[in-house]
Amino acid sequence: MTLLSAxxxxxxxxxxxxxxxxxxxxxxxxxxxxxxxxxxxxxxGKSTLLHLLGGLDRxxxxxxxxxGERVDQQGERxxxxxxxxxxxxxxxxxYLMDELTAVENVELPxxxxxxxxxxxxxxxxxxxxxxxxxxxxxxxxxxxxxxxRQRVAIARALANDPLxxxxxxxxxxxxxxxxxxxxxxxEGLHEAGQTLVVVTHDARIAxxxxxxxxxxxxxxxxxxxLTGGTSGSLARLAGLAGLDPEA
Amino acid sequence: xxxxVVLAMLAKEPTYGYELRARFRQALxxxxxxxxxxxxxxxxxxxxxxxxxxxxxxxGQTRPDRRVYELTAGGQQRVAxxxxxxxxxRPDLAEFHLKLIAAAAAGLADPVAIVDAQRRELLRRLRxxxxxxxxxxxxxxxxxxxxGIALRLQxxxxxxxxxxRTWTTRRSES
Numbered sequence: 001m002t003l004l005s006a007x008x009x010x011x012x013x014x015x016x017x018x019x020x021x022x023x024x025x026x027x028x029x030x031x032x033x034x035x036x037x038x039x040x041x042x043x044x045g046k047s048t049l050l051h052l053l054g055g056l057d058r059x060x061x062x063x064x065x066x067x068g069e070r071v072d073q074q075g076e077r078x079x080x081x082x083x084x085x086x087x088x089x090x091x092x093x094x095y096l097m098d099e100l101t102a103v104e105n106v107e108l109p110x111x112x113x114x115x116x117x118x119x120x121x122x123x124x125x126x127x128x129x130x131x132x133x134x135x136x137x138x139x140x141x142x143x144x145x146x147x148x149r150q151r152v153a154i155a156r157a158l159a160n161d162p163l164x165x166x167x168x169x170x171x172x173x174x175x176x177x178x179x180x181x182x183x184x185x186x187e188g189l190h191e192a193g194q195t196l197v198v199v200t201h202d203a204r205i206a207x208x209x210x211x212x213x214x215x216x217x218x219x220x221x222x223x224x225x226l227t228g229g230t231s232g233s234l235a236r237l238a239g240l241a242g243l244d245p246e247a
Numbered sequence: 248x249x250x251x252v253v254l255a256m257l258a259k260e261p262t263y264g265y266e267l268r269a270r271f272r273q274a275l276x277x278x279x280x281x282x283x284x285x286x287x288x289x290x291x292x293x294x295x296x297x298x299x300x301x302x303x304x305x306x307g308q309t310r311p312d313r314r315v316y317e318l319t320a321g322g323q324q325r326v327a328x329x330x331x332x333x334x335x336x337r338p339d340l341a342e343f344h345l346k347l348i349a350a351a352a353a354g355l356a357d358p359v360a361i362v363d364a365q366r367r368e369l370l371r372r373l374r375x376x377x378x379x380x381x382x383x384x385x386x387x388x389x390x391x392x393x394x395g396i397a398l399r400l401q402x403x404x405x406x407x408x409x410x411x412r413t414w415t416t417r418r419s420e421s
Binding site: 226 | 363381
């Protein structure tokens with residue numbers, strides 16, 4: 001079942017000779033429970049695409065439908081509701097509130113959505129447990145490592161059980177160990193059936209996806225399923241050709 | 248060296264052995280420094296015997312006849328098959344590099360499309376390796392080996408990004 005679809009989506013910046021077609025006539029369908037990665041060189045339009053899909057920015061033309069509802073036709077209030085309830089965002093720079101503790105950051109979207117403080121706190125603690133940070137719940141972001149902050153941000157993105165999680169370079173600021181933590185978390189979300197669109201330079205994050213889209217100059221130039229059909233065995237990858245019946 | 252590499256470097260147009268060696272020098276720089284002329288001529292002879300290359304003698308006036316090497320139809324097919332083949336983990340960067348150069352020089356295939364195909368394959372493998380690594384407990388010895396494979400694949404993927412940048416630029420300039 002298709003959860004998110006975009007048709008003939010376009011967005012440009014500037015004008016005349018300085019016109020940049022950041023997203024140029026793009027079609028995209030994302031199935032419920034699917035993880036889609038978008039890769040491409042800097043400036044190829046992948047972040048702009050993500051912003052359009054999540055209602056953070058408006059397209060010049062084209063349609064976006066999320067669970068049967070037209071995102072591109074929403075007014076400001078409709079978009080604000082959509083961003084709060086239906087979509088969870090994860091950014092490279094975390095964007096946590098510095099003066100709030102981890103659990104307060106995570107429960108904030110639920111409180112804004114009108115849930116009771118009790119329910120919001122309960123859900124936030126549950127999410128922190130899921131992201132392996134229950135014992136850090138009362139810490140301020142400044143007392144957490146980069147990887148821990150990003151896990152708090154991911155827990156926050158899940159606070160209102162969004163239909164869709166959008167992540168923009170989620171490991172862009174992280175070292176390799178912290179990347180691995182985020183990777184584990186994304187694999188877990190995927191297994192739990194969360195729909196995920198992630199824009200990234202990081203091959204390790206891209207490799208968690210079911211489907212990979214390559215963008216260049218605002219357009220999709222390559223699209224491929226990463227699931228199934230791999231040709232190499234692990235033994236061969238490790239150079240153990242002698243033990244591999246295929247070799 | 249892969250016979251197909253010699254074939255592919257010949258694909259641009261028929262040429263003399265000397266000119267073919269110059270193409271390799273141009274494409275490989277110092278990496279090709281140890282490539283000796285004999286290797287190329289031995290390979291050409293084998294390719295001729297296999298019917299993949301044909302040779303015509305061009306009469307020389309002061310020097311002995313010069314031999315002009317040309318791909319046969321079978322040779323062209325072999326090159327096309329080799330360009331489409333996605334080979335890894337043979338750590339043969341030079342072969343892949345020459346594949347891109349030969350494809351572009353002879354106009355036989357889009358180097359960027361070859362890079363895309365290679366990236367797809369490496370990402371699929373990275374996915375498999377990563378899933379295997381995440382399934383291991385952190386203390387396992389196998390996890391360390393799998394980490395090594397993942398890091399190698401990442402390094403190759405980064406080089407592919409550089410290949411993509413260069414060949415996308417060259418394509419848009421030509």
